[in-house]
Amino acid sequence: MHDIRQIRDNPAVFDAALARRGLEPMSSDLLALDSARRAAVTGSETALAERNAASKQVGAAKASGDEAEFERLRALVADKKDEIARLEEEARTTDAALRNRLLEIPNLPYDDVPDGMDETDNVEINRWGEPRVLDFTPVEHFDIAGVRPGMDFETAAKLSGARFVVLRGAVARIHRALAQFMLDTHTEENGLVEHMTPVLVRDAAMLGTDKLPKFGDDSFLTREGYWLIPTSEVTLTYSVAGDILDEAALPLRMVAHTLCFRSEAGSAGRDTSGMLRQHQFEKVEMVSVTHPDESRAELDRMTRCAEGILEKLDLPYRTVVLCTGDMGFGARRTNDIEVWLPGQNMYREISSCSTTADFQARRMNARFKPAAGGKPEFVHTLNGSGLAVGRCLIAVLENGQQADGSVVLPKALAPWLGGKLTLTAEGVLV
Structure with missing residues (x-):
């Protein structure tokens, strides 16, 4: 959420940053609400002072026998009481309206974020590895002979409808191995602390991590009022909501492997085949909570x-x-990592690492106490996929596919697969 004081001090800078996102100027409307709110607060404070002063004079007027002055002062006290109530309600109403408007405005991009309209304007900053040169035509993951026995979309559709899958046998084991490999790497080599968090959260957690109100249609809501998390970014980040952390405790680096749920309301007709875009999937999510001076370096580290x-x-x-134009609502900068998928003959997103700066921290009032003293300051929060497990499974299967329908698996997975690194064309792990 944005700081209205910063908008008040630099409205042109705020509008210019919104223009880079393709949005119309908003500072005038926001400052009009801010002005009305401040006027109502000032008016109520003035009316309260006048009522208090009149209240003190009522007794003196009564004691002096000045009945006319007594009645005038008593009427003034009553009028001021009504005026205070009206102005306080006006202040509450305009404050709520201002907060709701601020909650709906996306974060402002950093200066080093490239301008553009869509994904065609994204800028490549790193490339690693070379796609295999194949002597056969590669197929997508769900069409690999060895994968078909372990990737069942028909049973999933019978159970739950479209955009679900049942994994079984060797494919299920490879999927599990990938998640364990990611977790162990992040905890043992990258210094992240493993968490297991709920997948059901209340409104406050979704609001604090900028998933509400804008993205309510993209998530699932239970009858009891709980939201199914779209990613454990929600739970890991909101775990510090309302806290005042010691500066020495920063950075907090967390990781969790959870089920994730998305309605995919805005992606009708996209990636309907296979596992690429599902309502239910698994992800190993990284979250960092940092000192403001360290968040840019932390984004590079997370990436x-x-x-x-x-x-x-x-x-x-x-x-x-x-x-x-392609950056997410809460981000100030995002690095997307795209893995090569030979079945599609293109790179596809497998991780998105973002810094939100203090955007989420303001929404959930997460602060730290400076070691040098002074008032608590807002922390910075970052999140990134490390990685999306299902998409990683797709990449492993497609990149390892052989002409005979078998799959050669990465050597790095050997400890988690009992040393078995080949999925035969019959779907057996050997």
């Missing part, structure tokens, strides 16, 4: 953690900086 997983799996990838 390297995600890239390192792909390098260990020998999966070619490229990293791009999202342009202003």
